[in-house]
Amino acid sequence: MDRRSFLLALTSLPAWRAEAEHAVAEAVEFPAVLPGRKLVFPADHGAHPDFRTEWWYATGWLSLADGSPLGFQCTFFRVRTGIGEDNPSAFAPRQLVLAHAAIADPRLGRLRHEQRVGRAGFGRAGFATGQTSVWIADWRLGQHEDRYQAEVRGEDFAYALSLVPDGPPLRNGTGGFSAKSPDARHASYYYSRPQLKASGQVTLDGRQQQASGLAWLDHEWSSELLPPLAQGWDWIGINLADGSALMAFQLRTGDGAALWSAATLRLEGKNPQTLPPEAVAFTPLRHWRSARTGISYPVEWRVRIGARRFHLVPLLDDQELDSRRSTGTVYWEGAVRVVEDDREIGRGYLEMTGYGERIRLG
Incomplete structure (x- = not known):
């Protein structure tokens, strides 16, 4: 979903802000996301480099040989x-690539995580x-x-993972x-x-181990920022044990009220269902406060999807990711x-933003 363009507002990228202050941004017209445009595979x-922001996002649950669970991002x-854009120099920062990676390790009690930033070009960073x-x-x-x-x-930590789909892409929305x-300008292409x-x-503290499990991949691109009232969002991508799949999200205002919600539910052997905002509700059940940042996150939720009620329970409470360097x-x-x-009927990933500061947009 376009929640990540909220993260990637140009003025909130400290790794290259100083350089950008000495450059001149042209009056660039980014392509719009339009209803009716069919996604075509492969x-x-x-990549869709004409659009302002784009991301590929893989998460999942892994089991080590001894049965120990891990999460990865x-x-x-x-x-x-x-x-x-009109500068012929290969050093011009026309396109940037950023990356986050993490392992959720219950034995450690927190995330192992790192981040990278690179200017596309010279073979060091790029996309196809x-x-x-996509690489850095x-x-x-x-x-x-x-x-x-x-x-x-x-x-x-390190990992090298093969991810094999069970079927065609799941088109969201x-x-x-x-x-x-409700404003059609605020939209993304998303599957x-x-x-x-x-x-x-998976390598932890220098020890390489075999791992296997189930994962989820999202790909999304857009040119619009989120609605101005949006403080942040809550998102889930869930692999259900019967082979079904659920994606759901809500955008929140500053006081925590739902601004917009949506979901895609693909039951095993059936066509996907797109659920409207009134059929999706996130209710926080328990909070955890980070000792590092002081931010309080609702780490347990009840999520209503149509007539069904799901209870989300974290693998561990401390899965906070500090990406202020990217x-x-x-x-x-x-x-x-x-x-x-x-x-327990499934496992997946939960993402929550906007519980500390609202993302700075300028």
């Missing part, structure tokens, strides 16, 4: 800055059109035919047109790849279990 797996952002391929140095998310590969190397408010079979190696914000991004009628 072309739409690749791998996110790559592409930003068209509007700077240096026509298929998923030795961090990369790539696609060969219909199989993804995520590779990250951090200071105290109306055929991939995902509205974020998901749920129920990805994950396998590969996207300029602090947010909670974590693995959760999904319980219905006192029975």
Whole structure:
């Protein structure tokens, strides 16, 4: 969803703000997201560099050989800055690539995470059109035919994971047109790849181990920021144990009220359902306060999807990710279990933003 363009507002990228102050941003007209535009594959797996923001986002649950659970996150952002577009120099920061990576490790009690920023070009950072391929140095998310590969190397963790889809992309919203408010300007093109079979190696503190599990991948692009009243959002991507899949989100105002909600539910063996705002509700049940930032996050939720009620329970409370050196914000991004009628029925990821400062837009 276009929640990430909220993160990537140009003035909130400290890693290159100083350089941008010495450059001149042209009057760039970014393409609009329009209803009725059909997503076409495999072309739409690749980058859309004319649009302002774009991201590929893989998360999932893994099990080590001894059965220990881990969560993982791998996110790559592409930003068209509007700077240096008429400058023939290869050093002009026309496109940026940013990345976040994390491992949720219950034995450690917090996230292992790192972040990177790079200017597209010179082979150090970049992206491809026509298929998923985005990278910064030795961090990369790539696609060969219909199989993804995520590779990250951090200071105290690393992973190399193969992610294999179980079927075609899941188009969110109306055929991939995902509205974020009653105003059609606030929208993105958005699809998901749920129920990805994950396998590969995870390295923790220098020890490499085999791991396998289920993952989820989102790909979204847009040119609009979120509605001006939006303080932040709550989002879930859930792989249900019966093979079904659920994506849901809400945008919140400064006082915590729901500004806009939506969901896509694909029941196993059936066509996906798009649920309108009135059919989706997030209710916080328990909060956790970060000792590092003082931010309080609702880490347990009840989520209503139509007539169903889901209870979200975190793998661990401390899944706060500090990305102030890249996207300029602090947010909670974590693995959760999904319980219905006192029975675990699925696992996935929960993302929460805007619980500290509202994202600065200028």
